[in-house]
Amino acid sequence: MATSAISFRAVRKSYGDFHAVEKLDLEVKTGEFLVLLGPSGCGKSTILKMLAGIEAPSAGEIKVDGRLVNYTLPRDRNVAMVFQNYALYPHMTVFENVAYPLKSRRNSRVSRSEVPRLVKQAAEIVEISDQLGKHPEALSGGQRQRVALARAIVRNPAVFLMDEPLSNLDAQLRNTMRQQLIALHRRMGKATIYVTHDQLEAMTMADRIVVLNAGTVQQEGTPEEVFRKPANQFVAGFVGHPRMNFLEARSLGGSAVKIGDHAMETTASTAPPEARLTVGLRPSDARFHHGGENVISGHVLRSEFTGPDIFLTLDIGSGLKIEVRQTNDQRSSSEEALSVAFQPDDVHVFDKRGNRM
Amino acid sequence: MPHFRRGASSPVESLKSTPTMLLVSYVLLCFAAIVSITPFLYILSTSLKDTNSLFSYPPDWIPEQLFWGNYAKLFEQTSFVRWTLNTLGVGIAITGLKLVMDSMAAFALAKLRFRGKALLTTFLLLLVAVPIAALVVPLFFVVRSMGLLNTYWALILPALANPLGILMLRSFMVSLPEDLDHSARLDGASEWKVLTQIVLPLIKPGLVVHAIFTFMLQYTSFLWPLVAVQSDHMQVLTVGISSLKSNFVVDWGLISAASLLATIPITVLFLALQRFFLSQNLSAALKH
Numbered sequence: 001m002a003t004s005a006i007s008f009r010a011v012r013k014s015y016g017d018f019h020a021v022e023k024l025d026l027e028v029k030t031g032e033f034l035v036l037l038g039p040s041g042c043g044k045s046t047i048l049k050m051l052a053g054i055e056a057p058s059a060g061e062i063k064v065d066g067r068l069v070n071y072t073l074p075r076d077r078n079v080a081m082v083f084q085n086y087a088l089y090p091h092m093t094v095f096e097n098v099a100y101p102l103k104s105r106r107n108s109r110v111s112r113s114e115v116p117r118l119v120k121q122a123a124e125i126v127e128i129s130d131q132l133g134k135h136p137e138a139l140s141g142g143q144r145q146r147v148a149l150a151r152a153i154v155r156n157p158a159v160f161l162m163d164e165p166l167s168n169l170d171a172q173l174r175n176t177m178r179q180q181l182i183a184l185h186r187r188m189g190k191a192t193i194y195v196t197h198d199q200l201e202a203m204t205m206a207d208r209i210v211v212l213n214a215g216t217v218q219q220e221g222t223p224e225e226v227f228r229k230p231a232n233q234f235v236a237g238f239v240g241h242p243r244m245n246f247l248e249a250r251s252l253g254g255s256a257v258k259i260g261d262h263a264m265e266t267t268a269s270t271a272p273p274e275a276r277l278t279v280g281l282r283p284s285d286a287r288f289h290h291g292g293e294n295v296i297s298g299h300v301l302r303s304e305f306t307g308p309d310i311f312l313t314l315d316i317g318s319g320l321k322i323e324v325r326q327t328n329d330q331r332s333s334s335e336e337a338l339s340v341a342f343q344p345d346d347v348h349v350f351d352k353r354g355n356r357m
Numbered sequence: 358m359p360h361f362r363r364g365a366s367s368p369v370e371s372l373k374s375t376p377t378m379l380l381v382s383y384v385l386l387c388f389a390a391i392v393s394i395t396p397f398l399y400i401l402s403t404s405l406k407d408t409n410s411l412f413s414y415p416p417d418w419i420p421e422q423l424f425w426g427n428y429a430k431l432f433e434q435t436s437f438v439r440w441t442l443n444t445l446g447v448g449i450a451i452t453g454l455k456l457v458m459d460s461m462a463a464f465a466l467a468k469l470r471f472r473g474k475a476l477l478t479t480f481l482l483l484l485v486a487v488p489i490a491a492l493v494v495p496l497f498f499v500v501r502s503m504g505l506l507n508t509y510w511a512l513i514l515p516a517l518a519n520p521l522g523i524l525m526l527r528s529f530m531v532s533l534p535e536d537l538d539h540s541a542r543l544d545g546a547s548e549w550k551v552l553t554q555i556v557l558p559l560i561k562p563g564l565v566v567h568a569i570f571t572f573m574l575q576y577t578s579f580l581w582p583l584v585a586v587q588s589d590h591m592q593v594l595t596v597g598i599s600s601l602k603s604n605f606v607v608d609w610g611l612i613s614a615a616s617l618l619a620t621i622p623i624t625v626l627f628l629a630l631q632r633f634f635l636s637q638n639l640s641a642a643l644k645h
Contacts, residue, residue, distance in 0.1 A: 049539075052543055053542070053543070054539045054543075074542040075545040075546065075547075077543075079543065081539075081543050083540060085534060087534065087536035087537050087540035089537065089540075090559065100541070100546075101544035104541070105544075105545035155544075
């Protein structure tokens, strides 16, 4: 059995009374692209820093390639990191920046004469070969990002850590860089931990997502699992755009719930009857012109046209509102009163504490 | 980071462009220039007079006949050259040693983590407030018990203990983004390399300011050298020049000549380095 490239065992990090990370257990396999997703302050960067050796864990074990690294200096952990602000050395040229990990190492396995070849090779992979003589300040944001990547891949580490590497780029560039990062990851075949608060990045890039909030893991799974079967209300609200509707509801026993005056069939077991629940409905799961089962009707309060989609806010009575997405071809003539249907599969039910039922 | 714009809309530009403000600022500058240059010119004038014309009233700003005797006497009958070399030697030694020691201490305070760091920093800050006059007597006993009185070490060692430079370099280092040194550590750098290859090159302006400040402080220090060193050939310029008036007759011409010459090295140094650190600061400020 192959050992995990990265393993966290019961790792905690506290600053005084504040618990930044609580009892984290996590394994990352070689070749896996793991995304830590969560709002700012959820502890995701702290996890990276503990793995890099910038922060020391308060308790627990961290292993890289099966080797305990808790007491190992950052430089001996065989870990490369790409920082949010790139952390390029401003007084060095791009070439010197990329060469730095090769030159600064004691007992380096790389001989001096090999440095230029390796730097050029790394520069070619991230397409900055023509920038090697420049200083970082002469580069654009995207180019700086590439230099930071080249500096990370040049010494061929066991693990890549990326701390919101795309958050300083404009939307267009972010799209291209996302694809290129994944291509780069496949090419290197190493374990990568990628930290972000952007759920779109997480969904599009991850092999596996770990959703964090307030220092604890909320859910761990593939992007599809996290999206289809959110483990609790936090995950349901954080993943997916536009945000899921949360509506107060009552159990009707069995697997049915009542939202205001609308009875809905679900796939969850909602016993006992009369229990107070929260139902989550994604705007994108709404089906129009369906009739029959699981229908919510209401009248349109507001409609926003975004191009391919129209977002409608419906008043469904009992003081409840819900936002639904309508594609252009679903557009109906009568905009005043509308009925939308949700498949039982798409009705997410959460108990009082917000856990999925 | 504040964003500096070099356009007509910047406050400095608009201040200059109003004719009234321009006039006012020139008047103020002229006044300041006169106040600072007058004593200097008077010393120059005095150094070029012989004893007789020295006390004529009203004083002549420009002597009728230039008298070079004071300068000749200074070089022939006093240890002026030796004093200058002592001052430069001690100043360079202190500046060099302080740059090395202070940058290491500042690095520890700015970039390393250890227990009691905040307390230590506060303690250093408090030490800055202690005036040199309060330290002279205890320092004298310490240096005497070490058997270092009347040596160059007596001049050099106590100056190294000034914590101001540590705090100044620390504030320069704290302003560097943390990720830079984290990144260097991950890239394989030891703490020593983080300091010498990453941090120091990036705070060059701070190092130059520190060097100028330390050197000038040493160049003008008087009280401690007066106490620490007795023999004439070990003196620094400040003490040496004041020893010229220890006779019954104060030879103002001689003292003026010495004072005037003593300002030359420090002026040259300042002009040379000032241009460097001003341009450095400017480029750093405009970078972002």
